[in-house]
Amino acid sequence: xxxxxxxxxxxxxxxxxxxxxxxxxxxxxxxxxxxxxxxxxxxxxxxxxxxxxxxxxxxxxxxxxxxxxxxxxxxxxxxxxxxxxxxxxxxxxxxxxxxxxxxxxxxxxxxxxxxxxxxxxxxxxxxxxxxxxxxxxxxxxxxxxxxxxxxxxxxxxxxxxxxxxxxxxxxxxxxxxxxxxxxxxxxxxxxxxxxxxxxxxxxxxxxxxxxxx
Numbered sequence: 001x002x003x004x005x006x007x008x009x010x011x012x013x014x015x016x017x018x019x020x021x022x023x024x025x026x027x028x029x030x031x032x033x034x035x036x037x038x039x040x041x042x043x044x045x046x047x048x049x050x051x052x053x054x055x056x057x058x059x060x061x062x063x064x065x066x067x068x069x070x071x072x073x074x075x076x077x078x079x080x081x082x083x084x085x086x087x088x089x090x091x092x093x094x095x096x097x098x099x100x101x102x103x104x105x106x107x108x109x110x111x112x113x114x115x116x117x118x119x120x121x122x123x124x125x126x127x128x129x130x131x132x133x134x135x136x137x138x139x140x141x142x143x144x145x146x147x148x149x150x151x152x153x154x155x156x157x158x159x160x161x162x163x164x165x166x167x168x169x170x171x172x173x174x175x176x177x178x179x180x181x182x183x184x185x186x187x188x189x190x191x192x193x194x195x196x197x198x199x200x201x202x203x204x205x206x207x208x209x210x211x212x213x
Contacts, residue, residue: 027072029048030070031070032044032048033045033048033049034068034069034070035068036048037062037065037068038067038068038069040062042055042058042059042062043055045058045062046058046059061166063172064095064171064172066095067092069088071085074110074117075102075110075117075118075119075128075129075130075131076117076128076129076130077130077131078130078131079139082139082143086143086146086147089147089149089150090147090149090150093149094150095150095151095176096150096151096152096153096176096179097147097150097151097152097153098152098153098154098155099140099143099144099152100155101124101133101136101137101140102126102133102136103123103124104119104121104122104123104124104126105122105123106122117129121133141190144183144186144187145187145190151176151179151180151183152179152183153179158179158182162175162179165178
């Protein structure tokens, strides 16, 4: 599981050669970028970012960002280590958070070390020594239901329309309200589905059995 969380980062941003294409170098660029954003060194972050926006628009996009922490996780997560990330969300006033399951692909650094992790399967169906894809899906839903002081953002869908709303002039408070409403509807649907499943699998009462006879 991957948890991009908000946190405080410090230290200078070292330069990473543009020609360096190793996995480690790519991960370091991401760390450097968000470390710069965390300490509000937007010029350093902008220099690491290769987009079409002007520096002014780039900086404005982080106007409501206080802290950022990026965590790269390798196979070996347990419910205990995930709980540490959840505690961080609750204890540090994280405004938005995302939950993303691991997706296993060949031709990756993790695949090359699959025997070290006991990693089997492929794509969205995988297993390693401490967790499998079914555990990850269950934990993701449990966390989505239980974290109530921060707004969940789906990294595959929410980011796109939130960026669109921001470009249309909505401020972050309005966007957060919209996303919180969507999350509330999803939680209600999950609770309704659980109630229906509980009712469907509940043993029949004596009265129902008598009527059936």
